[in-house]
Amino acid sequence: MAGMTTARRLVAKIGSALLVDRATGSLRRDWLASMAEDVARLRARGTDVVLVSSGSIALGRGVLGLPPADLPLEQSQAAAAVGQIRLARAWEEHLAPHGITTAQVLVTLEDSADRRRYLNSRATLETLLAFGTVPIVNENDTVATDEIRYGDNDRLAAQVAVTVGADTLVLLSDVDGFYSANPATDPTARRYDEIAEITPEIEAMAGDAGSGLSKGGMKTKLMAAKTAMAAGCAMAICEGSQSHPLRALEGGAPATWFTPGLDPQAARKRWISAMKPRGTLVVDDGAAVALGQGKSLLPAGLSRVEGAFGRGDPVAIRDSAGRSLGQGLSRYTAAEARAIAGRRSAEIEEVLGYPGRAVLVHRDDMAH
Numbered sequence: 001m002a003g004m005t006t007a008r009r010l011v012a013k014i015g016s017a018l019l020v021d022r023a024t025g026s027l028r029r030d031w032l033a034s035m036a037e038d039v040a041r042l043r044a045r046g047t048d049v050v051l052v053s054s055g056s057i058a059l060g061r062g063v064l065g066l067p068p069a070d071l072p073l074e075q076s077q078a079a080a081a082v083g084q085i086r087l088a089r090a091w092e093e094h095l096a097p098h099g100i101t102t103a104q105v106l107v108t109l110e111d112s113a114d115r116r117r118y119l120n121s122r123a124t125l126e127t128l129l130a131f132g133t134v135p136i137v138n139e140n141d142t143v144a145t146d147e148i149r150y151g152d153n154d155r156l157a158a159q160v161a162v163t164v165g166a167d168t169l170v171l172l173s174d175v176d177g178f179y180s181a182n183p184a185t186d187p188t189a190r191r192y193d194e195i196a197e198i199t200p201e202i203e204a205m206a207g208d209a210g211s212g213l214s215k216g217g218m219k220t221k222l223m224a225a226k227t228a229m230a231a232g233c234a235m236a237i238c239e240g241s242q243s244h245p246l247r248a249l250e251g252g253a254p255a256t257w258f259t260p261g262l263d264p265q266a267a268r269k270r271w272i273s274a275m276k277p278r279g280t281l282v283v284d285d286g287a288a289v290a291l292g293q294g295k296s297l298l299p300a301g302l303s304r305v306e307g308a309f310g311r312g313d314p315v316a317i318r319d320s321a322g323r324s325l326g327q328g329l330s331r332y333t334a335a336e337a338r339a340i341a342g343r344r345s346a347e348i349e350e351v352l353g354y355p356g357r358a359v360l361v362h363r364d365d366m367a368h
């Protein structure tokens with residue numbers, strides 16, 4: 001089975017309906033406790049876990065006494081502000097007994113569209129995972145107006161999965177997979193076990209959400225699947241409302257798995273090599289050998305910089321004879337790279353006037 005048992009880095013998206021009881025508007029604490037146990041189990045075997053948790057509006061709505069109908073934007077933003085603080089505390093309270101530190105990350109669409117902010121949130125999430133924490137991500141609904149919001153956490157979760165290079169994305173929903181039609185209204189609908197390609201026929205089968213608390217339905221889940229698969233990340237849609245949903249999925253519970261043809265590293269390298277380079281880094285013979293062995297490029301091995309590029313931009317890498325050594329994403333601007341060319345890592349701060357990064361092009365950001 002794709003995913004679960006082999007997952008190195010897993011993103012799980014939790015829909016509002018799982019966390020919040022629709023009738024009472026209160027948290028489903030027993031469910032939360034069982035989910036926390038599943039997360040602890042994954043962490044214990046070394047899997048990095050990121051949770052994309054919906055529920056701020058559903059929780060806040062109950063506290064403010066707002067009706068379970070569509071709310072005007074200001075009211076849903078107020079509900080999100082009231083609910084988010086409770087949502088984060090609930091995760092923290094249930095994961096802490098397992099020795100797990102949680103971290104709250106609130107993002108908007110702009111954080112992935114703007115390159116500088118994207119790189120920054122990527123670095124932060126990476127650091128949080130390196131510390132062994134479990135980031136709890138949600139959209140920053142309180143400030144996100146319509147033009148800058150995802151509006152659903154399915155696509156947000158896929159973007160998070162791509163950002164952190166996850167190999168597995170699980171959308172815990174109120175339905176146990178993707179069906180040939182909406183199973184809530186069509187009794188003849190059949191569930192798919194696996195989808196390897198999202199064809200127009202598959203897209204035509206996706207309907208809107210059935211429950212009052214939710215946003216996405218299957219349309220946004222298919223968009224999420226496309227994003228994830230293009231980045232080499234497998235995605236599952238499964239029923240999450242029973243206890244221990246991740247353990248159940250691992251045990252072969254019904255689900256639809258969207259299986260990509262390649263792994264996240266291969267997908268990333270393909271993506272990097274498809275970009276048009278904005279400059280060239282010419283490296284010395286020692287660096288050329290190091291790159292051939294799969295190492296990162298350090299400023300010390302850089303002899304010349306051509307072009308104008310920013311942080312995170314694609315650059316061609318060539319040896320002194322002009323031969324192509326590949327392409328990668330530069331962690332420095334062209335001006336910075338010129339300033340630190342040939343310098344040892346320890347000298348970077350003195351040259352730039354601020355502490356830089358040791359690596360100019362990281363091996364994970366390089367395609368040969």
Ligand SMILES: Nc1ncnc2c1ncn2[C@@H]1O[C@H](COP(=O)(O)OP(=O)(O)O)[C@@H](O)[C@H]1O
Nearest residue numbers: 015173179181182184205207209210214216217
């Ligand atoms: N082809 C389909 N397969 C499965 N569910 C579908 C399909 N089309 C529409 N749906 C509806 O989508 C719902 C799941 O989406 P949603 O309510 O947004 O869940 P979540 O809160 O997990 O995001 C299902 O309960 C079902 O009513």
Ligand SMILES: N[C@@H](CCC(=O)OP(=O)(O)O)C(=O)O
Nearest residue numbers: 016054055056057152153215
């Ligand atoms: N960011 C919103 C959730 C939006 C959303 O996608 O909800 P859902 O369809 O229940 O996953 C919130 O926390 O209320």
